[in-house]
Amino acid sequence: MAEILEVKDIAQQEYLINMGPQHPSTHGVMRLVVSLNGEIVKNVQPHCGYIHRGIEKMCEKLTYPQIIHLTDRMDYLSAHMNNASVCLTVEKALGIEIPERVKYIRTIMDELQRIASHQLWWCAFGMDLGGLTCFFYGLRDREPILDIFEESTGSRLIQSYYTPGGLMNDIHPDFQKKVKEFIKYFRKILPEYDQLLTGNVIFQERTKGIGILSKEEAINRGLTGPSGRGSGFACDVRKRAPYHLYDKVDFKECLYEEGDTFARYKVRIDEMWESMKIIEQLIDNIPEGDYTAKMKAVIKLPEGEFFQRVETARGELICFIVSDGNKNPLRVKFRSPNLINLASLNVMSKDFKIADLVAISGSLDLVIPCMDR
């Protein structure tokens, strides 16, 4: 039996809609409880945890080489970077020097992964805004990268390629050739992305001035990655705390001051160009040598706390290991860039329309498994 409501009661009620857990624009199982006033978003309350697997708890029972295999299940689009975060922490803690060849390969793999991730983001973002054709363009160009990964690492999405001290196995003999072919191809094809989406009037209208976050707010809220750089926050870990070979290669940190959805979009497009530049500088000079450093069979970290900041495709990932000297860590914490970026969604989307909320959450490029861990 429905209650009879006065008109003024109805006017005061919030119109709540649940976006998710199954919703096309949350890109996974996340729930956004959105209070609306007509079409205007008044409040967004994210609910996470639908795919919480307790990776941090599992890590406490596993050895360090085993942890690697869990990490790429977090942000499956930046699997290499996630692996790198644990590997680098362990290497730093043990104080081992890894071969130059490994550093080269890791840098190239990371950048390839970044391009692949941004491509997937680009197609999903286009689709969020209703441009369905983008989806197929992005996936088409991502395919060669996955093929390269498959050849060298043995799998396409979740590679677990890095191990503490080096790599799982050496690169495929065709690796350099394939990568160079891909870069040549993608340099030609990337302007197409601009033609299809960036220059479109409707697209610019939909993204410019939408979801603005100032630089101070971005720093305060810890909005990192391309989303933070769209707000002018120079948060690129590759520049700020270089790892791999990022201090030796020449690349630009893409920064935009506007802080709106379009700026975040542009950062990612620019980053694809920069990633290609990095790969081109390295691909021809991969030195010969071992693909892994000599490691003990059982890795035991000294007592203490170790952390490593890594720039994934979505922001700053931190692997923080507290060790008590055993072969298992006492505590492993992954700072998920997605979770922290999500915290800004409410501020950004306030007083914009539902369609803008979709655009904004699309521009944050959220990957839910990373958020929930």
Added chain:
Amino acid sequence: MTDEQIKEKILKILPEVEIPEGKPTLTVIVPPDKLFTLAKELKESPDTSFDYLICLTGVDYGKSMSVFYHITSTKFNHTIILKTSTQNRETPAFDSVYSIWKTAEYHEREAYDLLGITFNNHPDLRRMFLDEDWVGHPLRKDYSDPINIVER
């Protein structure tokens, strides 16, 4: 600022802190009740300007409960770790740093959810990943779940 200068500065603000030697990153052990004042001072004073909280981690040592704050300055690019501990493992409570760094909101909710650490003055301290009616805090060392956790 170099680590030495930061160390001096911190000792000047709060003499009772403990700074252990030989850590890869400068680590400062702060008493729980003084943490908020130190953090606020570190953020607001112009020569340190720690304006970005990278990470907040709760750690269960089995006997004590600790929280680590990785903070860095976007201006000077120096990073330190603040650590605070309490022996009260059952109901650990610290001051929330939400009013200093807003990014702490989700970090603290996560620590509350998985470790049961309460943060005073947090605006919205709810569980992050688990259901509201979940019993226990999974990342604690004494957490047991006979159905889902297989002991080997």
Added chain:
Amino acid sequence: MAFSFSIYDFTSFTQWIDKSLYAAMPPFWALIVEMVIIGIVFLGFYALLGLFLVYAERKICAFMQCRVGPNRVGPFGFIQTIADLIKLLLKELIFIKNADKILFNVAPFIVIIVSFLAIAAIPFAKGLHAMDFNIGVFYIMAVSSMGVIGVLLAGWSSNNKYSLIGAMRSGAQIVSYELSVGLSLITIVVLAGSMQLSTIVEGQRDLWFIFKGHIPAIIAFIVFLIASTAETNRGPFDLAEAESELTAGFHTEYSGIRFAFFFLAEYMNMFLVASIAATVFWGGWMPLHINGFTGFNHVMDFIPPIFWFFGKSFFIMWIMMWFKWTFPRLRIDQLLTLEWKYLLPINLVNVLLMALIVLMGWHF
């Protein structure tokens, strides 16, 4: 009257049917039989065209998205849509708890009946139309604007918040764009001097209106194309169903054949507006004639009118599909801004301009 059939002129054929029916039975029954015949013919036409359009859209969007499209069921995937139709027919009709049962069931029928009604006035070829109203343009506009009732009812009765938002968007959108559609058609009515579709087509014997009325006619055509795309709820104006925002908008809760009705109605509406555009701007079934070029005109006459009509309609539909698969979706406020701040003033000026041109005799 003897039986005579020509693909160039259906008048004698349709009149022969009419005459023989009236000769064979009393007028009332003859009328009933005629109605039934027309109904069956249109139903068949409707189903076939719907199937073909769905297939065409799939192939065209596949082409634009660098993929192959349906290619498994039958040669070139031609039977895919038929298979889909069978699937939709066999699917369970899910009834939504707390939904308004009557309205929920009625809504898909309203949507599909409206598109059915409007098609009655379209002249497919010379003498091939169900009705030749003397207010044909007016009738089509009046009937096609009723579709919004079905959409609103569907959104309201589903008892789903997404559906309601979608329906409200759709209401605002269709009511607004109705104005532009009407005014752009009025522009041509001014040029043609008639609302009867057969007269409008006949008036384009020497040259199509889009060339005849030069600038105002071209503006009117572009406005009509934009507004009619918006009226049929197709991308980039598909806000009512906006699948990335509202899952499926007003028809989220529909399943099986009820969903198929909405689906089919969308394609039929697209065909409808394309055929109106073809009739009013591009001469309908009239071949391309240019004054003075007798030889050329004869060659053009050789192509049967029905091919001209469908060729033009499909070309316009192709443009609409091109729209849909290239552009991102607009936002609701931008959509209404486009209509009320740009299209409507342009249209009003355009009508005046056309009136001036007609008065001064500046058209070709």
